[in-house]
Amino acid sequence: MQDRTQLLGLGPxxxxxxxxxxxxxxxxxxxxxxILVVACGTHAAGLPGCRAPAHRASCAIQWHILPAWMMKGNxxxxxxxxxxxxxxxxxxGGRRPLVPCAPEAxxxxxxxxxxxxxxxxxxxxxxxxxxxxxxxxxxxHYRILQRMLRDVSERKLAVELFGRIMPLPVLLAPIGVLGMxxxxxxxxxxxxxxxxxxxxxxxxxxxxxxxxxxxACAGSPRWFQLxxxxxxxxxxxxxxxxxxxxxxAIVVTLDTTQLGWRPRxxxxxxxxxxxxxxxxxxxxxPAFCALPPPAADxxxxxxxGLRSLPAVVELLRSWPQGMLRALSxxxxxxxxxxxxxxxxxxxxxxxDDLPRLRQMTSLPILVKGILHPDDACKALEAGMDGIIVSxxxxxxxxxxxxxxxxLPAVVExxxxRIPVLFDSGIRTGSDVIKxxxxxxxxxxxxxxxxxxxxxxxxxxxxAVLQALAADLDLTLALMGCRSVHELxxxxxxEPHGIGVTPSSRRSGLDGETGLPRSSC
Numbered sequence: 435m436q437d438r439t440q441l442l443g444l445g446p447x448x449x450x451x452x453x454x455x456x457x458x459x460x461x462x463x464x465x466x467x468x469i470l471v472v473a474c475g476t477h478a479a480g481l482p483g484c485r486a487p488a489h490r491a492s493c494a495i496q497w498h499i500l501p502a503w504m505m506k507g508n509x510x511x512x513x514x515x516x517x518x519x520x521x522x523x524x525x526x527g528g529r530r531p532l533v534p535c536a537p538e539a540x541x542x543x544x545x546x547x548x549x550x551x552x553x554x555x556x557x558x559x560x561x562x563x564x565x566x567x568x569x570x571x572x573x574x575h576y577r578i579l580q581r582m583l584r585d586v587s588e589r590k591l592a593v594e595l596f597g598r599i600m601p602l603p604v605l606l607a608p609i610g611v612l613g614m615x616x617x618x619x620x621x622x623x624x625x626x627x628x629x630x631x632x633x634x635x636x637x638x639x640x641x642x643x644x645x646x647x648x649x650a651c652a653g654s655p656r657w658f659q660l661x662x663x664x665x666x667x668x669x670x671x672x673x674x675x676x677x678x679x680x681x682x683a684i685v686v687t688l689d690t691t692q693l694g695w696r697p698r699x700x701x702x703x704x705x706x707x708x709x710x711x712x713x714x715x716x717x718x719x720p721a722f723c724a725l726p727p728p729a730a731d732x733x734x735x736x737x738x739g740l741r742s743l744p745a746v747v748e749l750l751r752s753w754p755q756g757m758l759r760a761l762s763x764x765x766x767x768x769x770x771x772x773x774x775x776x777x778x779x780x781x782x783x784x785x786d787d788l789p790r791l792r793q794m795t796s797l798p799i800l801v802k803g804i805l806h807p808d809d810a811c812k813a814l815e816a817g818m819d820g821i822i823v824s825x826x827x828x829x830x831x832x833x834x835x836x837x838x839x840x841l842p843a844v845v846e847x848x849x850x851r852i853p854v855l856f857d858s859g860i861r862t863g864s865d866v867i868k869x870x871x872x873x874x875x876x877x878x879x880x881x882x883x884x885x886x887x888x889x890x891x892x893x894x895x896x897a898v899l900q901a902l903a904a905d906l907d908l909t910l911a912l913m914g915c916r917s918v919h920e921l922x923x924x925x926x927x928e929p930h931g932i933g934v935t936p937s938s939r940r941s942g943l944d945g946e947t948g949l950p951r952s953s954c
Contacts, residue, residue: 512589514907517900533889533897537861537882540898544615544885551704552614556884558698561832569828569859572836576868576926581914589910590917591903593876595853596683596798596819598655601631602903603870603918607857607878608659608685608802610639611712613752615888621650623887626895628654630903635659635685635878638672639712641754648679659685659802662791664777671721673795684795685822689803692779694830707774708736709745710767714754717770727769728776788816802857805840807847807952814852814954821848824857827880838869842923845873847952863905867913871921 521531534540545553559566593603606627612619619641627634633655636647648656658676662669673684699705706712716722736742753760753767760767792799800820801813810821823841825834837858845854856874860866861882869877879902886898910918913925 512907512911514904514911517904518908531897533886533894533901535901540882540885540889544888547888548615551702551706552888554698554702554704555611555614555706556609556881558696559828559832560694560696560830563828564832565825565830565834565836566828566859568834568836569825569838570861572838573859573865573868575839576872576928578864578867578909578913579925579927580912584914584916586911586914586916588916589907590919591907591910593918595633595876598633598682600633600655600876602906603866603874603876604860604899604902604906605633605635605657605855605876605878606883607880608635608637608657608687609880609884610637611641611706612637612884612887613641613711614706615884616891616894618891619887620647622892623883623895624648624650624656625652626883626886626892626899628652629892629896630899632899633657636681637712638715639707641712641714643714643718643754644672644675644681645679645718648681656681657683657685657800659687661687661690661778662780662783662787664780665721665725666790667721668716668719668725668777669791670794671719672715673797675719677795677797681797683798683800683819685800685802686791687802687826688783689824689826689830691781691783694826695832696829707778708749708771710749710752710754710760710771713770713774716774717754722773723770725773725777728773734775785812785816788813788818792817800853800855804844805835805837807840807843810844810847810854811952811954814848818852820853820855822855822857822878823874824878827858838872841869841872841874843952847954849954851954863902863907863909866902866906867909867918867921868926870918871923871925 521535524530534543541557545557548556591602593600606623612623616622620636621642624634624636624647628651631654634647634651635657636644637659638661640647644658658672658679658681660669660672676684736745738746749767749771750757750760788801798819799817800822801818802822802824803826804810804813804821804823805825813821821844823837823844825831825837828834837856841854841856848854853875854873855876855878856869856872857878857880860869860877860879866877879899882902883895883898886894886896888894890897910916915921915925
């Protein structure tokens with residue numbers, strides 16, 4: 435590639451208003467180095483090879499390393515290539531990403547930045563955490579089959595969900611107690627999602643009231659996730675508030691009617707809700723505040739003393755309505771925490787309850803936590819508008835089946851009548867591609883964005899989202915696809931299969947995949 439010089443301007447300039455006069459481009463390590471000449475005197479100052487007239491007046495010289503396609507105005511390069519270029523350009527200037535791109539490095543950096551208790555709650559899983567490990571291992575059951583020379587100069591990553599065109603098939607999963615990762619918690623994450631045009635799903639266990647999170651989302655799409663508590667009036671109030679605040683869909687989580695056995699939290703003796711964290715939606719809710727004081731179980735009443743002083747201080751400092759409010763009404767604080775604990779679990783829910791939930795809101799309802807195709811059919815029969823295949827990131831049941839392994843069976847049972855989304859284990863662009871190829875309309879991203887939040891607040895979340903989008907875009911191109919809508923089972927191969935045993939046929943499982951067979 436030959437050096438190219440472009441004359442951008444000549445003539446007299448004001449010393450108080452420096453102007454760009456010329457630039458020279460020269461190849462450097464596959465990129466092009468742009469040398470900008472900025473006039474600071476009466477005339478422009480030049481560089482060798484630049485046609486701007488040389489002058490003894492002082493000038494400022496700016497160096498920019500840009501990829502060749504940027505210099506040539508090649509608009510066919512996708513967002514993955516552009517994001518790469520920004521990182522490499524910054525690296526040439528001595529600046530490395532503050533938020534690592536490698537998933538393992540991202541996780542390790544986040545762990546180093548968080549407290550032991552916060553890390554245990556966010557990264558921990560149920561039991562031996564075999565389900566969390568299975569979620570990741572399931573992606574290795576499938577390999578991407580690349581195709582060549584198919585003109586992938588333009589890629590389309592957008593998908594449609596409930597009338598919304600989303601720039602990426604990615605939503606930010608509902609995650610509670612984000613305040614343990616960063617003080618701006620859901621607000622920072624929601625702003626990041628809005629900046630990237632993505633849907634943010636606010637958790638019932640958010641660190642800020644849903645109305646404040648909705649404001650942070652600005653005009654971007656947001657959904658609200660509901661934990662259906664023991665009091666229907668509270669659930670109905672949450673749904674009314676969500677509608678008023680402009681949420682566009684409801685995600686009701688079915689797999690957490692009780693907390694799972696999580697040794698990391700248990701060994702630390704720490705449940706954030708008892709410390710005033712993650713209950714902002716409750717203490718700001720009129721129906722919740724109107725509930726009569728709960729009948730406290732004496733066995734669940736903590737012993738107060740010097741050893742409990744740190745917990746009391748944390749409770750006061752973390753109180754969603756502020757420390758002064760907590761200090762002025764300590765009895766109300768204690769009763770609110772007791773009320774939350776008493777009403778959180780709802781193990782008596784059945785499929786017959788879903789139509790009642792359907793009557794509480796006009797918004798689309800998606801059920802999260804579906805793994806068996808028969809349950810997917812029941813959700814469809816109950817009038818649900820979408821399904822999220824998920825095992826709660828391995829946080830509820832140890833040794834459970836991986837979410838990805840059950841995705842094809844659920845998709846087949848639903849048959850395209852309502853959208854099927856995927857959650858649990860997404861880390862890379864190829865993970866997204868595999869989930870879409872197996873039938874998911876979109877995926878939910880969980881822990882990785884919390885890691886970004888811990889490292890850099892809003893900017894950290896954006897860095898994670900941008901890296902995932904770039905990875906997805908580049909992987910789609912390199913495998914020979916122009917659009918996420920081209921993804922199906924034909925782009926995947928299964929080198930070893932999921933595994934079939936003789937008991938598979940006797941139990942009603944599919945003889946080829948070992949998965950449950952069902953159709954609605």
